[in-house]
Amino acid sequence: MIKTRNQPIKFEDTAQQEVKCTTCYMCACRCGIEVTLQEGRIRFIKGNRKHPVNQGVLCAKGSAGIMKQYSKAKLTGPMLRKPGTERGAGEFVPISWDAALEMLTKRLAHIRATDPKQLAFFTGRDQMQALTGLWAQQFGTPNWAAHGGFCSVNMAAAGLYSIGYSFWEFGAVDWDRTKYFVLWGVAEDHSSNPIKIGLDKLKRNGAKFVSINPVRTGYSAIADQWLPIRPGTDGLLALAIVHELLSRQLFDAPFLARYTNSAWLVIDAPGTSKDGLFLRDAVGQPLIRDQNTGQFANGLGADIDPALFGEFQTPEGVRVRTVLTLAASRYIDERYSPKAVAERCGVAADVIERLALEMATIAFEETIEIPVRWTDVWGKTHDKVVGRPVSMYAMRGVSAHSNGFQTCRALHLIQMLLGALEGPGNFRARAPYPRPIPPLILPENNATTINAPNTPLGKPPLGFPMRPEDLAIDADGKPLRIDHAYSWESPLAAHGAMHMVITNAVNADPYPIDTLILFMANMAWNSTMNTSGVQDMLRAKHETGPNAGEHKIPFLVVADAFESETVQFADLVLPDTTYLERFDAISLLDRPISEADTVADAIRHPIVALDRNVRPWQEVLVDLAGRLKFPAFTNAEGNPKFKGYTDFIVNYEKVPGIGFLAGWRGKDGSKSLRGEPNPDQWNRYIENGAFFTHHWAESEKWMRLWNRDYQQKAVEAAFILEVEPIIMQIYSEPIQKFRLAGQGLYEGPKPSDPQDRARLSRYFDPLPDWYPNLENIDADEKAFPFHAITQRPMVMYHSWDTQNVWLRQIMAGNFLYMNAASAAARGFASMDWVWVESRLGKIRCQLKTMEGVEANTVWTWNAIGKQTGAWALEPGASESTHGFLLNHLISEQLPTKPGDRKLTNSDPITGQAAWYDLKVNVTKATAGEEGVWPQFGAATTVKADA
Amino acid sequence: MRLGLTIDLDTCVGCHACAVACKEWNGESLMAGPLPDYKPYGNDPSGAWLNRIRSFEYGDYPENKTVNVPMSCLHCEEAACVTVCPTGASYKRPDGIVLVDPDKCIGCNYCAWACPYGARELDQTVGVMKKCTLCVDRIYDERLPEEDRQPACVLACPTQARMFGDFDDPQSSVAQAAAARGMSPMLADLGYKPVNSYLAPRCAPDVKVDAAKSPKKSLTQLLSEWVGASKAN
Amino acid sequence: MRPAFSVIFFTVSSGAGLGLLVWLVVLSATGLYGGVSPDMVLPMLALGLLLTTAGLLSSTLHLANPKNAWRAFSQFRTSWLSREGVFAAAIFPVAGLFGVLSMVDAPAAPRVFAGGLLVLLALGLLYCTGMIYACLKTIPRWHTRLVPAGYVLMGLYSGALAALPFLTRGFAEGVSPLALASLPLLAAFIIKAVYFFRFRAPDARFTLNDALPLGKKTIRLLDVGHTHGTFLTDEFYFKLARSHAQRLRVAALGLGFVVPLLILASGTRSVVLLAAAAVSCLLGLLAERWLFFAEAEHVVRLYHGASRI
Ligand SMILES: Nc1nc2c(c(=O)[nH]1)N[C@H]1C(S)=C(S)[C@@H](COP(=O)(O)OP(=O)(O)OC[C@H]3O[C@@H](n4cnc5c(=O)[nH]c(N)nc54)[C@H](O)[C@@H]3O)O[C@H]1N2
Ligand SMILES: Nc1nc2c(c(=O)[nH]1)N[C@H]1C(S)=C(S)[C@@H](COP(=O)(O)OP(=O)(O)OC[C@H]3O[C@@H](n4cnc5c(=O)[nH]c(N)nc54)[C@H](O)[C@@H]3O)O[C@H]1N2
Ligand code: SF4
């Protein structure tokens, strides 16, 4: 035994400290934090135990927030590209805020008064899209979007066109009750702490956790079962599960009949404009065949007993079949059997079969019942909710493929068949969802409005088209938007297509723009495809013509807080504050922090004093809105209506009583969700730890697509317009309408280009289906044998954490990981330098072998590679010598046949960037070839001269 | 008393939250700080940490499992790091916590040599050995709310893979978890008797399925049954 | 283990110095091999202490925070490092006493007593140094009795060679230097040879499966959790190239044993040549010590990528 000894413990001098609560923004999870300050300096950041998102825990990035605040890479003041220097050289001169804003106002006012769409304003993963979108709408440009188009719009769109809520922020797993959880293609997700909290609960409760992922790290590490799937084949796997469920009659018939469109009748009239549309009554209600009466009846009606299967004929002689009949006919086909898909997916047939049986067994034999009285929208009162405790979650492993939309729909189909949505143990909606399918917001597509000078758009720039008429195209079928969203190229691009903006603008396709504002997105580096190409495009100048010598993108404004790679390309840099220095509203109008049982929103407020000449971007936006005299920001006298951002947040009402923040509304702060503006609202949030929650009553928590009590509250809160059944869509009529357009049968806009026609006919399948990733359809398997994907590292948030001196010690470089046996077969060894080549180009990096990666897949951590000189890193920093991006290999455009139009390398339905379709070849570098390639320029510094 | 941690390898996702929270708390704590960073913006960034996460793969593809293993001081009962220390800077408290008194340390590294688990790192700026303090300045700080009197790493861990308590108290969560699921000690043959206990990764039992109960049928068969069923109604 | 030159120099230099002191006392007390002529006592004592002191000073260079070094005496009860310090500190007054007693032609008893004490302290110090390494279970190559035995014998061997140039009286009487040195040389060589063969075969003492008792399947490191080196990798993850090790081994054997042996076997009594033998031996021992560190594998390597050590 060791002799022990006591010595006095030296405790912190807490008398010198104060604790302030705010919201983390080291990532978009938005956990609650308690910041301990000592003499104005941050001493410690801790999770806020009362916070609905993180319940006290904190991730690595969250704790490292202190090092972000004290980062050397913070921008210090507004800067102008140094006259006479080239764009991209990173040489700047300081400019005052007044001069900068005056200059920008002049430029923008001119654009707005002449051709408003010549302003493109695109933003990254900010949490203020409600404000930036409003700003763009008021400006009158349709060319606005956030990052969703390259991030995960496939998940959002598939959910919102199928189940009324979605993976990616608008739903959450009922971790406490689920007994079987399947995770498809997720490394970290936005809900990073909640998922971790949830996985722990699963494990503790003895639930089974299956991870479907080509790579086994992170969450997949602790899965009970790991299925190393071949990238891009999840849709096939899911449909094989559907095949099993249907052919074994393992589905929840009552759920399907009441809550989904399984029994709706689809017109079978090939070659006509009605083919594949729903049989509807005179007022447009979808019809079902009532089994009691043998008559057609309103599918939304109260007392119906719909036939799930069958083929019928209307008195007019129209042949119709139920959706489920169509689905069964499709999926019971042998080509969807586990045996048929096994090889392609890399998952054995018996494993797939077992997966389906396990899900069904849990769903139907381990059913949960919670005694709770609730009333449905048809007026019927129930005394319990029934849970089929199977849940799923999916993210970019599914969405970042060109078949992601349909794949995600296939996942929702499994959930619907099992009746495993919105009940106990299921994947549940988070307020403000569920919403009608799709949500009733149409994107602005009126060319006259869009072209009108000094006129706000009549509708928001982004929305959810229901039919070809909703596309944003001109009379010739050309896109109205610079990113081609809502054109035939990407009809359901509900989040825009930010990854196409620079390419299209440089190609003046469909038109040139004047000014591009980039906010919080590193578009010259990790958030773009074809990074080297995009850097060249940002530098590109007209060679001939009236504008010879001028940049093809004439003016680039970058609003960033740090010295990113993109900042060096800016003509004007408007430096932002950090998340601990400003006010922010995390609003229900945006991507809020609600959980399934609670509505929630949150704020940030300045925790540390500003020590630089920087301004919160939202403050700048409100200021500009006043200067540009946007109607919503200007009072009757023509003066700015709001004193600034905080004033705007308090007093702006979208509709009466509904503003950015839902808590402490009403003059005295006594109202929740809806109420008049409360001048003291910010303080009330601060007093409450920077967040607001409203807990749903028991009777409001479940089955909310059909729950009257809930929906009445949701109407009051303006989440939805009316109480009505929201019927989940196994079969999507909007999608069928686009297909009809492709087939030339639609009574309305139709594409003229054969490429568009072919794509619409092929990919717009009203039932979820699978097709191979677009860029590989004609590819030579042997030329590019490996799938190449990235994963989110848990300790790094894209590019912006490299400046964090703690986090970069954990990950300052990355490797290309390859399955050890595959590597051995090719004579590669760990630490070999290799060339990785795609159809776009090649890179050199270092290989590492591992067991936990599918044999035909290579992968690396995302966004670790950095350009020398950025992020305040010293020349030769590891991130530039041992860190690399796959982005150089990913083309933003699909390979084309001669004569074809160039199309975006994206999902043909939603325009979601198809990052993970990438295929590569890997070869050993010759001896002496070492170090990451390509290298970019000598060290540039983005600091302005004094 | 034997204070220490259980670390659950069944739920640890390797997120480094504990490591960074530790670095943050202890970096400026009066018991362990500072924890310096070397070349923070340079080409070879490193620094002193008291808790590091290592990931391993167990078994061959495709039967492999990834196991994340956070490692900090295990507060061994037979802490040779203490007995070898020539100055008495390293010591074990009666509650089991192994600490370094920076005022006595000569930076000889000898204790680090004696530690099998890589739990000690020299602060090269002041030449003093640094190690996990079990956040002794949190767990005994009575001015903190009771629920916060926990090590920083335990508070941060999003999967609750870390628990803190007294292994001598059979009622404590750590003792019970260790009794139920503790792995045999790392490098047990060395005889250090680590107090911290690692809980073994586990696998949920397979769901019992009965394929025969729901036999597969052909489309025609099914459709006729289903449609028939509807008609019969 | 990272070979720290300060420590290597310390053990070699002090080792020889202490060995020299031992021989000084033993030969002068017993008169064996012609004993030590009185005029040589002081120079030998001085050289012994010089080598010892140089070594000890060098060892403090290894301390990152030497201002607290005085505290290193406090843990005599448990720490071999502390014991080493205490012995080292005790050696100087006793050696001084021995020197004074030798000078003043004091009666034999106190001289023998002081000499005996000096021998005990010197041997004890050598043993302590060896035990500093041998007590570490974390480094299997060091955790063996061969290590302290080696330190003592190498000290005596190098000390003997260091003593030879001073033993002119004996040589004058016909004593062969080889006769005196052969025994320690042989003993040192044998212990090193045994050590070498003992650890030549890579019989893993610890595997990654011991370090991480998950079960029997193969375990591989996927990620160490940091991109660049740490204190641990600097200290414990020395990578020794095979060819380099071979060269050092040849140097250790050649300079440490063969060259001295050849010189001695030549029968020369040239002080210069004998000194050269001693210097060669010391250089050889430096190489040997360097290998002793470089080849020693700490168990913590198992957590950094080694599958076995
Ligand atoms: N190969 C590959 N590429 C990918 C992906 C992939 O999986 N693989 N993923 C894609 C996805 S989903 C996304 S969302 C993108 C993300 O890519 P980006 O949106 O570029 O994300 P970040 O690199 O974090 O950069 C955002 C910018 O915001 C700045 N910033 C940070 N905090 C603030 C602030 O408070 N205010 C302001 N104004 N600026 C701030 C940072 O300095 C940085 O320049 O990457 C995409 N790129
Ligand atoms: N720490 C941290 N958290 C983040 C971010 C970050 O940068 N760092 N970024 C945030 C952002 S912007 C986003 S969009 C989210 C994204 O969150 P995730 O969806 O978790 O993002 P990815 O890392 O792209 O994860 C994709 C996963 O899918 C797997 N995968 C790839 N292809 C396939 C496939 O075809 N099938 C299947 N089944 N799996 C596949 C990959 O191996 C990887 O594990 O994370 C957010 N959270
Ligand atoms: S997950 Fe981490 S970085 Fe993201 S908000 Fe939460 S604590 Fe902050």
Ligand code: SF4
């Ligand atoms: S883990 Fe290492 S430092 Fe901690 S008590 Fe055990 S031996 Fe000492």
Ligand code: SF4
């Ligand atoms: S480094 Fe410090 S704590 Fe460690 S053994 Fe030396 S004196 Fe003791």
Ligand code: SF4
């Ligand atoms: S107990 Fe404290 S010092 Fe130890 S690893 Fe955890 S946070 Fe670090």
Ligand code: SF4
């Ligand atoms: S915080 Fe928890 S889950 Fe994350 S690495 Fe540490 S122990 Fe593992």
Ligand SMILES: [Mo]
């Ligand atoms: Mo994203």
